[in-house]
Amino acid sequence: MELPIAKDFRKFKGPEFYEAEFSEYFLLPFKFHRINDEKEVLVNEVGDFLIVPIGTARRIASRDIQKDELLYEDLFANSFISNKPIPDLIDVLATRYRTKKSFLDDFTALHIFVVSLRCNHSCHYCQVSRVSENRQEFDISIEDLTSGIEHMFRSPSPSITMEFQGGEPLLAFDRVKFGVEYALKLNETFKKDITFVVCTNATVFTDEILEFCKEHQIIISTSLDGPEFLHNANRPKSGAKSYQMVIDGINRARNQLGEDQVSALMTTTSLSLEYPIEIIDNYIENGFSNIFLRPISPYGFALKNSKKNRYHTEKYLEFYKKGLKYIIELNKQGVFFVEDYTTIILKKILTPFPVSYVDLQSPAGMINNVVVFNYDGYVYATDESRMLAEQGDFTFRLGHVKDNYRSIFYGEKARFLSQYWSNESLAGCADCGLQSYCGADPVFHYAAQGDFEGYRPTSDFCIKNMEIIRHIFDLLDSDGKALMPIFNSWINNRPRYQ
Amino acid sequence: MVVDFLHSHKAQLKVNRELYGEKVIHKCLYWWAARLSVDFDKDDTSFVITLSDPTESLNLKDVIASMKRDLIDFRTREIITDETKHIRAMLIAKAFANDDAFDENPPGGISDPTGFDPVKP
Known part of the structure; x- marks a missing residue:
């Protein structure tokens, strides 16, 4: 019979160990999922996996695995079966389970401040609302910003990220400046580890702004959609071509702040779907060593411009796979x-640690890891929640910055949402073999299907993630030896030969 | 699973109630209900499933073959879930316990050949 992928750590006991007096083995919790016509993946409760021939899960459940099979040893060593009803290493498994869920330990880390809705671009896929540059009534008030920052310091997390978003947050640079300075002042007392991030289109940098960013080690996160024709089509700017301004801005920021302080995100529009290779090449030409092949989200202006922004998830998956294949070839x-999304999933599959990516967690990242202070003083569960609010839907509004911390973060709304934020208890997810690597997203399902829980067979979230994770396992199965060094280099964010 | 009838866009299946539980049938049909119109009933010995394809785009013969496979998979999942529910509950209770109340020492002893006492505080 065909053997599963050999695991380096299957070497603990000699053969005599397996010849104990019991006649049968005991099952430990695990799930399974078909990854191609011949193989299925078994995944245990702590995310360890084995790729095995189809039918193996059924054989295990039917007590059909013989002790002299190598598979028996793999199943035993990887805690899929046990020789006792309660395995000796249950405390080790419990510790590993706790480690996988340790992103819950410190509660909210990412605090997003929407300092202004003003923007100098008019992107058709904009997932939030935006107003023209001169409408300063859409800037957050200093009073609300102050209250939001004080809430941020009430988080039990020793490490916090303060992220400034918009609109274009640097059009309200006075708010960014005040926010950073006030946070640093409070931190003299709280002594947290703070990271500052500004999400900007990189077209409004001034010497003053960059000097301030340098002084406070602020990370710049910008948007680059690929080659000039594509970027300009996706991100129109009145009176100027956005692409050259963004590239100039990126270079200027790199020179002043350092290469590693500047990152870029792309958004996949209908037009982008035709150009995965060109987009990747453009990122390489512009000195980036990573890309996030990110699909469009079903919020804000993205919904209004459906011709440019609505595409079937299958089309996106083709784009993703073509791009990933190309990136793997480059690495070879x-x-x-x-590729960042693949790396997030690989970290979940191949390491014992959680990944701080709020869109793919269970319990979901909302509130537990991220919260948004909007320009108007209201507090939302996620970035996407405030995007819904701009469409007039305040379902995910947790309260106002003037409310007390407990009522915002542990209030009735938070408790209501908690019913839908664990994929372990959602229909369709509860039995899914890929559950350990996936997450729950009630905001997405509410926005796309009008249902907090969501209906998995037609959920774009489910179709996308299930297929991407399956595809990664398929790659590991078909070309694992060649790919593992590459994937490990992605996980460690370090070239293979350094 | 017995196929009662199979027309081009409609089929009726009978599933032995001694072999498969209602929960298994529901979980299996959950994934098909997006593409098919599904009616579900039961008689004394079987679950009776009526499938119709409103889009007239599916090959129901292939659907039935896949459904048979899915039934076996969901039955396997049910066996694993039922047999492991207590150990899973114990695992999660231990994982999230706030103190050492659920901790147990692993069997056997530990020693170090160089004379260092690894258990000495």
């Missing part, structure tokens, strides 16, 4: 270049 040729 010695170019270190990372």
